[in-house]
Amino acid sequence: MKHVIATLALVVLLSIPAQAVSVTGRIRFTGRAPGVAVQTIVYAEALDGNRIQPGQFKLIQRNKSFVPHVLAIPAGSTVSFPNNDPIFHNVFTLSTPGPFDLGLYRAGTSKDRVFKAPATYRVFCNIHPQMSAFVLVVPTSYITEADASGMYRLDLPAGRYRITAWSERAEPSSVEWTAAVSGAAVPDVTLDESKFVETSHKNKFGQDYPKAAYDTKKN
Numbered sequence: 001m002k003h004v005i006a007t008l009a010l011v012v013l014l015s016i017p018a019q020a021v022s023v024t025g026r027i028r029f030t031g032r033a034p035g036v037a038v039q040t041i042v043y044a045e046a047l048d049g050n051r052i053q054p055g056q057f058k059l060i061q062r063n064k065s066f067v068p069h070v071l072a073i074p075a076g077s078t079v080s081f082p083n084n085d086p087i088f089h090n091v092f093t094l095s096t097p098g099p100f101d102l103g104l105y106r107a108g109t110s111k112d113r114v115f116k117a118p119a120t121y122r123v124f125c126n127i128h129p130q131m132s133a134f135v136l137v138v139p140t141s142y143i144t145e146a147d148a149s150g151m152y153r154l155d156l157p158a159g160r161y162r163i164t165a166w167s168e169r170a171e172p173s174s175v176e177w178t179a180a181v182s183g184a185a186v187p188d189v190t191l192d193e194s195k196f197v198e199t200s201h202k203n204k205f206g207q208d209y210p211k212a213a214y215d216t217k218k219n
Helices: 002-015
Strands: 020-030 041-046 056-058 060-062 065-067 070-074 077-082 089-093 100-105 110-115 119-125 132-138 142-145 151-157 159-167 170-179 189-192
Touching: 020 159, 020 170, 041 070, 041 132, 041 151, 060 077, 070 077, 070 142, 100 110, 142 151, 151 159, 159 189, 170 189
Parallel strands: 020 189, 056 077, 070 132
Antiparallel strands: 020 151, 041 142, 041 159, 060 065, 077 110, 089 100, 089 119, 119 132, 159 170
C-alpha cells in the first residue's frame, strides 16, 4: 500500500509543471541590407532534456506563394499543404534528411506530411519557381518569432537552456542561459547576414525550370 501511495505521489509530482518564467531577448543583425524584412525564429532547448509536443500546422498555397514563408515546428509535427489557389500545385523538397514529393493536386485540396527529424527543409512548387518556403523543424516545443527590431519573448519552465536564433540569411547562432526569474533578459544573440547570397533552385528532378514557368501572366 505504501508503495502504491509513493508511486501515485511521484506521478502527481511529475505532472505538475515547473514554474513558468517569462524571458525576453534581442537578436542583433550584422550585414543586413537596408529595408530587408526577414522572419527570425527563436527556439529554446532544455539542456536537461526536452519534452517535445508535436502539433498540427498549415503551410498554405495562396496567390502562388507559401504562407507563411517560414514555418517553425516541433519535431514529429504534421504539416498540411492546402491549395487555396484556383490552379494546380506540386509541393516538394529535396532537403535531407527527408526529401518528399506530394505530387500534382488541384484547387481546394490538401496533402499532409509528418516532419520527424530536426532540419531545415526548403519547400518549393514544381510548377511555379517563384514559390518557396522554409519548414524549420526543431527539437523543442518552445518556439517564437522575433519582431522587426529583433525583440522576442519566451515563456519557459525554470531551467537551463540553449537559445538559438535562425534566419534564412545567416547561420544559426546560440547562447546558453538559465531561466530563473520572470522579466530577466537573455544575452543578445547575433546573426551575421553579410555572407548571404540569393540563389536559384532546381525543380524536383534536379533540372532547371522551363523558361515558360517564369511567365507569371501565363503560369
